[in-house]
Amino acid sequence: MGQLVNGVWQDTWYDTKSTGGKFVRSTAGFRNWITPDGAPGPSGDGGFAAESGRYHLYVSYACPWAHRTLIFRAIKGLEPHIGVSVVHPDMLSDGWSFADDWPGATGDPINGAAFVRDLYVKARPDVSGRATVPVLWDKARGTIVSNESSEIIRMFNSAFNGLTGNTQDFWPEELRAEIEEVNARIYDTLNNGVYKSGFATTQAAYDEAVGALFETMDWLEDRLSRRRFLVGNSITEADWRLLPTLLRFDPVYHLHFKCNRNRLIDFPNLWAYTRELYQYPGVRGTVNFDHIVRHYHYSHESINPHRIIPINPVLDFDAPHGRDQLAA
Incomplete structure (x- = not known):
């Protein structure tokens, strides 16, 4: 690029x-x-x-x-x-x-x-x-x-x-301070953290990035064990900013970017949470795993010089998520 x-x-x-x-x-x-x-x-x-x-x-x-x-x-x-x-x-x-x-x-x-x-x-x-x-x-x-x-x-x-006429607000004023705090950690260590891990060119840079990444995934797993969404009682911007990274984690980041201490599916709460957001009306149609897998493995020649496209795991994002009864 x-x-x-x-x-x-x-x-x-x-x-x-x-x-x-x-x-x-x-x-x-x-x-x-x-x-x-x-x-x-x-x-x-x-x-x-x-x-x-x-x-x-x-x-x-x-x-x-x-x-x-x-x-x-x-x-x-x-x-x-x-x-x-x-x-x-x-x-x-x-x-x-x-x-x-x-x-x-x-x-x-x-x-x-x-x-x-x-x-x-x-x-x-x-x-x-x-x-x-x-x-x-x-x-x-x-x-x-x-x-x-x-x-x-x-x-x-x-x-x-x-x-x-759609007035649903994913950035409500009363939750903005907490949303910003959550966004900041997730962006630095996870949304961008997968890239900091995958594009690192020294062991020290990789170790620092991937360590912070899994600390945040552990933190999210614990947070989502006690509440349905990241902030407040309903879905907010913080959830939608996190979802694209989670959807790409096992198909791409785990292998291609060496974020391989755990898979997404090894985190029961994070994995169920991902499925719930994926199943939200309208979201499924925005996801194209063919483009996702092809892009990363074919475009990043410095990481994958032979441009081999892996077969990847079969993940059921439509499986029941079971989070309906969890307190938000």
Whole structure:
């Protein structure tokens, strides 16, 4: 996966030599917000009003950060209002591609781009940084609204309520402080921790990352033994941010990223919790294990140089979860 430097593509991998073998994720470069009336959000520029058909979401089914935006698009009733395009699962020297010769890959009917990087250059010709997904695109202004998934899901949570009539709130004000605290630990040690483990290039960096990862999984297993969801009495943003990582754990992270002290299915409460969230209306349709398994094992040549695709375990995400009676 390369990067753009002043609008020019360079095929360079992450530099771990300067960080002692540690993987350090880049920050998002587009941080505008869709709001009900187009008023400025917490960052970026204003002028992005919530309108049906105006915005388009570019995603990878494989990417967990893009996956969380697909989940919110589904559960908040936004599918009729926000279109979606899906990249090819193989991310090679040109980055994410809009080749459509793989089941589920759609091409780019909005801009006719060949690669995701083309969207970044169209939005900002001198852009520098990684050309990542998700990309939330404004068709009216021909630019990127945001490429920060944590902020896109908060837009989807509330900005379009007046259009959809769906007022379910996954970021309730009274729980925000606790949600933020839980999010911070899970992001650092688990959502991003699997990458810090898998992309580490020294033993010390790997040991530090994978140790923190399983400390958090143990913590989650204990927390979910006593409560149905992570925060409060119902599903919140914290649960939806965790789910994409859990869904990928046994098919990808356990083997490919060497997160192999335990499997997800070795944690009875976490595994049942994962099944409950997967079975939530609309969520199942956002999951594509074919893209997930293909992407990681084929795209990361430095980890899997022969690009062998493993057969993987057969997991029944539709099995009864039995968590209905657990106190939230």
